[in-house]
Amino acid sequence: MYRVLDETVRVAYGDLCFMRRNIFNVIVSSMIAPLLYLVAFGYGMRVGSSEEGVDYIAYVIPGIMAITSMTAGFASTSQKILIQRLFHSSFDELVLCPMHISSIVLGKSVIGMVRGLMGAVIMLVLGLLLTKDIHLSPQLIVCAVFSCLTFAMMGVMAGLLAKSTPSLNMISNLIILPMTFMCGTLFSVDSLPEPAAAVLWVLPLTHSSEMMRATALDWSFPWVSLAVVAAYFILFFLIDCHIIKKGKY
Numbered sequence: 001m002y003r004v005l006d007e008t009v010r011v012a013y014g015d016l017c018f019m020r021r022n023i024f025n026v027i028v029s030s031m032i033a034p035l036l037y038l039v040a041f042g043y044g045m046r047v048g049s050s051e052e053g054v055d056y057i058a059y060v061i062p063g064i065m066a067i068t069s070m071t072a073g074f075a076s077t078s079q080k081i082l083i084q085r086l087f088h089s090s091f092d093e094l095v096l097c098p099m100h101i102s103s104i105v106l107g108k109s110v111i112g113m114v115r116g117l118m119g120a121v122i123m124l125v126l127g128l129l130l131t132k133d134i135h136l137s138p139q140l141i142v143c144a145v146f147s148c149l150t151f152a153m154m155g156v157m158a159g160l161l162a163k164s165t166p167s168l169n170m171i172s173n174l175i176i177l178p179m180t181f182m183c184g185t186l187f188s189v190d191s192l193p194e195p196a197a198a199v200l201w202v203l204p205l206t207h208s209s210e211m212m213r214a215t216a217l218d219w220s221f222p223w224v225s226l227a228v229v230a231a232y233f234i235l236f237f238l239i240d241c242h243i244i245k246k247g248k249y
Contacts, residue, residue, distance in 0.1 A: 011107020063185030081159030112152025
């Protein structure tokens, strides 16, 4: 176990050094999308309204945190791996190193987790300043970290399977973009027709936003959502390991 953790840190170190050298750009880019969602939906479309018994601003902020954890976690890992695979060939060199495949998968997902967590924390700080209904708790931070790591694992999978930059963009447009707006992040899934709601309850972002919203607003914690996100985390992790082990990237 110690060896896997040590190897994970070594794999992640190069990506984290790159992020540290570009920290200003990273912070600015992490702020833009959450702020646009907040202004457009929180203040532009539904200012003064409520959702499920709370002020809409308080309702939507955990949803935007979930969106940020997904988009930043997915994009950071998938783009990094795609570039390293197709243009630098450094990913092949990494795979040839004598280390556990699980260490490679975990290490490559760290940058996505960190990027997603940065955006989520920025939105959380804004929420604490804008409304008294948002509550900071260790459970909320844990849920954010877990969500970021899960979608970073998904990004690893996309980065391994994509054959080119256009194909990665297609994956993002077909999967990430629809989930961004439909998975209970900006409005309740239950307000949709039953067949559509049933589909959305299967997707990971729906349950990620449910966990963050429950912990941020002191609602009853949705343990089923935690189980679903954990199942997706394990699924993505196993698929990533299988792709690397069989050389299908």
